[in-house]
Every structure is written in structure tokens, then in C-alpha cells.
Amino acid sequence: MTQAPARILVVGSGAREHALAWKLAGEPGVDEVVVAPGSAAIGAEPRVRCVPGVDPLDPGAVVGAAREAAAELVVIGPEAPLAAGVVDALRATGIQAFGPTQAAARLESSKAFCHDVAEAAGVRMARARAFEANEGAAARAYVAELGAAGGGVVLKQDGLAAAKGVAVYDDAGLAVEHVGSYLDGRGPGPALVVEERLRGREASVIAICDGREAIALPASRDHKRLCDGDLGPNTGGMGAYSPLPDLGDDAVERILATVHRPILAELARRGSPFIGFLYAGLMLTEDGPALLECNARLGDPEAQVILPRLAGALGPVLAAAAARGLAAIAPLAVLPGAAVGIVLASEGYPNTPKRGLPIAGLEAAEAEGALVFHGGSIGRPGGGYGTNGGRVLTVVGRGADLPAARAAAERAADRISWDGMQRRHDIAAALPPGAAVVVGAAS
Ligand code: AMP
Ligand code: GLY
Numbered sequence: 001m002t003q004a005p006a007r008i009l010v011v012g013s014g015a016r017e018h019a020l021a022w023k024l025a026g027e028p029g030v031d032e033v034v035v036a037p038g039s040a041a042i043g044a045e046p047r048v049r050c051v052p053g054v055d056p057l058d059p060g061a062v063v064g065a066a067r068e069a070a071a072e073l074v075v076i077g078p079e080a081p082l083a084a085g086v087v088d089a090l091r092a093t094g095i096q097a098f099g100p101t102q103a104a105a106r107l108e109s110s111k112a113f114c115h116d117v118a119e120a121a122g123v124r125m126a127r128a129r130a131f132e133a134n135e136g137a138a139a140r141a142y143v144a145e146l147g148a149a150g151g152g153v154v155l156k157q158d159g160l161a162a163a164k165g166v167a168v169y170d171d172a173g174l175a176v177e178h179v180g181s182y183l184d185g186r187g188p189g190p191a192l193v194v195e196e197r198l199r200g201r202e203a204s205v206i207a208i209c210d211g212r213e214a215i216a217l218p219a220s221r222d223h224k225r226l227c228d229g230d231l232g233p234n235t236g237g238m239g240a241y242s243p244l245p246d247l248g249d250d251a252v253e254r255i256l257a258t259v260h261r262p263i264l265a266e267l268a269r270r271g272s273p274f275i276g277f278l279y280a281g282l283m284l285t286e287d288g289p290a291l292l293e294c295n296a297r298l299g300d301p302e303a304q305v306i307l308p309r310l311a312g313a314l315g316p317v318l319a320a321a322a323a324r325g326l327a328a329i330a331p332l333a334v335l336p337g338a339a340v341g342i343v344l345a346s347e348g349y350p351n352t353p354k355r356g357l358p359i360a361g362l363e364a365a366e367a368e369g370a371l372v373f374h375g376g377s378i379g380r381p382g383g384g385y386g387t388n389g390g391r392v393l394t395v396v397g398r399g400a401d402l403p404a405a406r407a408a409a410e411r412a413a414d415r416i417s418w419d420g421m422q423r424r425h426d427i428a429a430a431l432p433p434g435a436a437v438v439v440g441a442a443s
Contacts, residue, residue: 003029003316003319004027004028004029004030004313004315004316004319005030005071005072005073005096005315005316005318005319006029006030006031006032006072007030007031007032007033007034007069007070007071007072007073008024008030008032008033008034008071008072008073008074008075008315009033009034009035009036009062009065009066009069009071009073009074009075010024010033010034010035010036010038010074010075010077011035011036011056011062011074011075011076011077011078011081011086012035012036012038012056012076012077012078012081013035013037013038013039013042013056014077014078014300014375014376014391015300015301015303015304015343015373015374015375015391015393015394016077016078016297016298016299016300016301016303016304016373016375017035017038017042017077017078018039018041018042018045018304018373018374018375019303019304019307019308019371019373019394020075020077020298020303020307021033021035021038021042021045021048022045022048022307022371022373023307023308023310023314024075024314024315025045025046025047025048026046026047027313027314027315028313029313029315030047030315031047032047032048032049032069033045033047033048033049034048034049034050034051034065034069034071035048035049035050035051036050036051036054036056036061036062036065037050037051037052037053037054037055037056038050038051038052039052039374039377039378039379040377040378040379040385041374041377041379041385042374051065051068051069056078056080056081056086057080057081057084057086058084059084059085059086059088059089059090060089062074062081062086062089062090063089063090063093063095066090066095067093067095071095072096072319073096073097073098073315073318073319073322074090074095074096074097074098074099075097075098075099075318076097076098076099076276076297077297077298078297078300079105079108079109079295079296079297081099082099082100082102082105082108082109082276082296082297083102083105083106083108083109084102085101085102086099087099087100087101087102087105087275087276088101088102096319096322096323097275097322098275098276098318098319098321098322099275099276099277099296099297100272100274100275100276100296101272101275103272104267104272104273104274104275104276104296105276105296106272107263107267107274107278107294107295107296108279108293108294108295108296108297109159109296110158110159110190111130111156111158111190111193111293112130112158112190112193114293114294115128115130115193117263117266117267117270118263118291118294120266121262121263121265121266122262123258123259123262123263123291124258124288124289124290124291125195125290125291125292126154126195126196126197126198126283126290126292127146127195127196128193128194128195128196129142129193129194130158130190130192130193130194131183131190131191131192131193131194132183132186132188132189132190132191133183133184133185133186133187133188133191134183135183136179136180136183139179139183139192139194140176140179142194143155143172143175143176143179143194144172144176146172146194146195146196146197147171147172147173147175147176148172149196151196151197151198151199152168152169152170152171152172152196152197153169153172153175153194153195153196153197154166154167154168154169154194154195154196154197155167155169155175155178155179155182155192155193155194155195156192156193156194156195157182157191157192158189158190158191158192158193166234168197169197170197179192179194198283198285198290198292199283199285199286200283200284200285200286200290201221201246201283201284201431202221202222202224202281202282202283202284202292203219203220203221203244203246203247203282203284203289204219204220204221204222204240204279204280204281204282204299204302205217205219205247205252205255205256205259205260205279205280205282206220206277206278206279206280206298206299206302206306207256207260207277207278207280208277208317208318208321208326208332209260209264209274209275209276209277209278209321209326210275210320210321210322210323210324210325210326210327211264211268211273211274211275211324212264212265212268212273212324212326212327213261213264213321213326213327214256214260214261214264214278214326215317215321215326215329215331215332216252216253216256216331216332217277217306217310217332218242218243218252218306218309218310218334219242219243219244219247219251219252220240220241220242220243220244220299220302220305220306221240221241221242221244222237222239222240222299222301222302223237223238223239223240223424223426223427224236224237224238225238226238226345226349226350226422226424227424228424228425228426229426233350234350235345235349235350235390235391236300236350236390236391237299237300237301237302237343237391238301238342238343238345238391238423238424238427239301239340239341239342239343239394239424239427239428240299240301240302240304240305240340240341240427241305241338241339241340241341241402241405241406241427241428242302242305242306242309242338242339243309243338243402245402245431246284246431247284251289255280255282255289258289259280259282259289259291260278260280263278263294264278274296275321275322275324276296276297276321277295277296277297277298278294278295278296279294279295279296279297279298279299279302280294281293281294281295300375300391301341301343301391301394304341304371304373304394304396305339305340305341305396306339308335308339308371308396308398309334309335309337309338309339310332310333310334310335311332311333311334311335312332312333314332316329317329317332336400337398337399337400337401337404337405338398338399338400338401338402338404338405339396339397339398339405340396340397340399340402340405340406340408340409340427340428341373341394341395341396341397341409341427342394342395342396342397342409342410342413342423342424342427343375343391343393343394343423343424344391344392344393344394344395344413344416344421344422344423345390345391345392345421345422345423346376346387346389346390346392346418346420346421346422347419347420347421347422348390348420349390349391349422350390353376353387353389353390354387354419354420355386355387355388355389356386356387356388357386357387357418357419357420358380358384358385358386358418359377359384359385359386359387359392359393359416359417359418360416360417360418361415361416361417362384362385362416364415364416365395365412365413365415365416366412368397368408368411368412368415369397369398369408369412370395370396370397370408370409370411370412370413371395371396371398372393372394372395372396372412372416373393373394373396374392374393375389375391375392375393375394376388376389376390376391376392376393377389377392377393387418392418392421393416395409395412395413395416396409397409397410397411397412402428405428406427406428406429409427409428410425
């Protein structure tokens with residue numbers, strides 16, 4: 001087993017990065033985790049220090065922070081620094097980084113590129129075509145063609161849009177009317193991806209990758225809509241759970257063999273090997289799993305329920321992957337039981353979240369045994385925390401099974417409040433409606 005990196009820099013400041021810093025800082029052999037820029041709550045974890053002044057989108061600033069921290073490994077949390085080329089800059093100066101280069105991160109930053117790679121790799125995705133700004137007529141015709149096939153259509157903005165650039169239509173006529181809003185004012189290159197709508201249940205399968213090899217993290221499921229019953233607008237995610245009763249370990253391994261590894265091989269063939277967390281957003285359809293999207297990072301809130309389930313140390317595995325040595329690493333051991341995460345969001349999220357409100361009940365929630373990961377909070381001058389973003393907290397309950405973990409998460413989330421707080425009450429309550437795809441035993 002590769003040695004644990006003693007000093008690690010985590011880039012980012014959300015609840016996913018809080019979970020990463022918490023996990024890594026608690027592992028044997030780790031002296032300090034530095035988080036750039038981090039937050040007051042992240043910096044309150046034992047053996048974690050934040051460097052608030054660092055702009056995570058500035059490759060030079062991140063290299064400077066890694067040097068200053070004497071980091072043996074840098075782990076990048078969010079997508080934007082990857083797309084900005086932070087990993088390229090780190091590797092150019094000889095610093096070990098776990099995350100894809102700007103070129104490999106196009107898997108997430110361009111949906112058209114993802115479709116192209118998946119097709120070349122023989123990975124099943126929804127039928128789709130990409131259109132440039134001047135191809136409105138062709139795009140409308142394709143929407144109408146998919147609509148006539150009867151299954152509904154999906155319009156996706158090409159480029160990073162934090163889950164807000166996707167709209168799913170039952171009514172292709174309405175989608176035709178909206179095509180213009182995706183194309184107007186866009187420059188050259190793909191602007192819009194039109195996809196056939198797939199039906200089933202979604203699942204997130206994330207793997208640690210070293211450019212060739214992939215090791216699975218436990219499967220999870222995100223709840224993307226704002227309101228109970230999967231109603232309301234799409235968000236970055238309002239809660240998540242792991243494991244999945246309808247996607248067991250055998251199925252996850254099959255997904256790695258049919259999705260992740262072929263994509264890794266195709267990217268390597270193109271000269272852009274992918275090192276990092278490769279996130280496959282899947283639809284479990286009646287005909288088997290289909291890839292909806294690739295992300296080049298851990299999911300948020302998926303990370304908050306996955307990382308607490310790992311039985312062993314993560315740092316040495318990420319270090320081995322950064323050094324292209326995953327072949328020598330055993331599969332990750334997972335704790336028995338389940339984890340459920342509930343996101344607590346501000347009034348106005350996902351559009352214009354209200355900020356600056358004091359948060360009550362954090363200590364009571366932690367006293368319930370829950371983990372509370374901060375994504376959008378700020379330290380208050382007199383102590384305690386206030387809201388400072390859309391998705392403010394993820395409250396994670398653990399238990400012997402999903403119902404027990406869900407009860408623990410609900411109990412803890414019930415303790416926390418602020419004016420206008422929004423949350424769902426049905427995270428992990430039942431399997432979402434969809435095709436009954438039960439493959440393998442639950443992990
Ligand atoms: P994406 O950013 O591509 O993952 O899309 C965001 C969300 O839109 C997904 O999590 C799905 O809920 C939905 N979605 C995306 N593509 C499709 C599709 N082809 N069929 C049905 N739903 C989709
Ligand atoms: N929770 C979905 C994502 O992180 O993309």
C-alpha cells in the first residue's frame with residue numbers, strides 16, 4: 001500500500017470539500033489538511049487549517065498554496081478549478097495532484113465532448129446531437145423528430161451550468177419554443193445538446209481513477225428537485241443516500257467495466273488520461289444502465305454520504321492514483337450500514353438565496369450523532385455560524401440500514417433552523433418511481 005501523504009491540500013469550500021477534509025484529516029499518518037479557501041466551519045475540524053485568501057480558479061494561486069502548505073498531494077473538489085487548469089499548473093511544477101487536467105475535465109465541462117467520447121468508447125448514452133448557435137433550424141427539427149418518437153426530450157446547455165442548464169420536456173412542442181434561449185448570444189462551438197428523454201431511476205457511480213484503472217466508491221443517489229415528491233426546480237442536489245437497494249456491488253463493478261474503464265481507455269487513446277474522481281450519472285432503464293452525464297469530480301451531496309461509509313484510509317488511494325499506481329491497490333473496504341444526507345438550503349435557493357441569517361441548533365444536531373458538513377456558512381463575530389449561500393449544510397445520519405440512517409438524519413436536521421430554511425423530508429424515504437432494475441445484492 002502506498003504511504004499516506006502527511007500533508008494534503010484540498011481545493012474548494014463546499015460541503016463536499018468539508019467531508020473530504022474531515023475524512024482525510026482523521027486518517028493515520030496525516031499531519032495536516034490545508035483547505036484553500038475553505039471556510040470557518042471547515043477550519044474548525046481537528047488537524048484542518050484553511051487559507052481563505054486563495055482564489056481556487058487561479059492556477060498560480062493554488063500552486064502557491066500547495067508550496068506554502070508543503071503539500072504532498074493536492075485534491076481538487078469542485079469542477080470550476082479543474083476546467084480552469086489548476087491540475088495542469090500543479091503537475092507542471094511537479095506537485096502530485098488528484099484531479100483531471102483541463103483537457104480531461106472536458107468530460108464534464110462539455111456535454112458534446114462527453115457524448116463524443118462515450119460513443120467512441122461504446123458506452124450507452126441517450127440518443128443525442130449537439131448544435132451550434134447558427135443551427136437553430138436543425139436543432140428544432142431534431143427536437144421534433146425525437147418528440148415524434150414519443151419519449152420526450154431534454155435540452156442541455158453545453159458548458160458548466162451547475163445543474164441549471166438542463167430542462168426535461170414531456171412536450172416536444174414547448175422544447176422547440178425554448179431552443180432559441182439556448183442558442184441566442186452564444187459564440188462558436190457547441191451551444192446546445194438535444195437528447196432523447198430516458199426513463200428509470202438515477203444513480204451515481206463514482207470511481208477513483210489513475211488514467212487507466214478505476215476503483216469504485218459505494219453507489220449513491222442524489223435527489224435533484226427542490227421539493228418533496230421530486231417536484232419543483234432542479235438544484236445541485238437536496239439530499240443523497242448510500243447504499244442503493246437497487247444497485248448492488250456486482251452491478252457497480254459491471255458499470256465500472258462498461259462505462260468507466262472504456263471512457264478511461266478512450267481518453268488515454270486521445271492523449272488526455274483522466275486522473276481523478278470519475279462520476280457517472282446513470283439512468284437505470286428497463287434496458288439496463290445508460291450514462292446521462294460524466295462529472296470530473298465527486299458529487300455534492302453524494303460525497304457527504306459516501307466518504308463516511310469508507311472503512312479504510314482514502315489518502316493513500318488518492319496518492320496512488322495521482323502517481324498512476326492504482327493497479328497495486330485493493331478495492332475499498334466499506335463499513336456496514338447506510339448513510340443519508342439532508343441538505344438544508346436558504347430561502348430563495350436555487351435562484352437568489354438569502355444570506356446572513358443566524359443558524360440555530362448546530363450543536364444539538366451534532367449531539368444526535370449526526371455529521372454536519374458546511375457548504376454555505378460563515379463564522380459570526382460573536383461565535384456560531386450564519387448562512388452564506390444556497391446549500392448551507394448537509395446533515396448526515398448513519399445507521400444499520402437506510403431506514404435507521406434516515407431516522408438519524410431527520411432527527412438531527414429537525415434540530416437546525418433559520419429564517420426561511422428549505423429542506424426535503426423525503427430523502428431516502430422510498431425508491432423513486434421508475435423501472436424496477438434490481439441487480440446484485442446491496443453493498
Ligand atoms: P445532467 O446535468 O446532464 O446530469 O442533467 C441533470 C438532470 O436532468 C439529471 O440528473 C436527470 O434528472 C435529468 N436528465 C438529464 N438527461 C436526461 C435524459 N436524457 N433523460 C431523462 N432525464 C435526464
Ligand atoms: N449532485 C450532483 C452533482 O454533484 O453533480
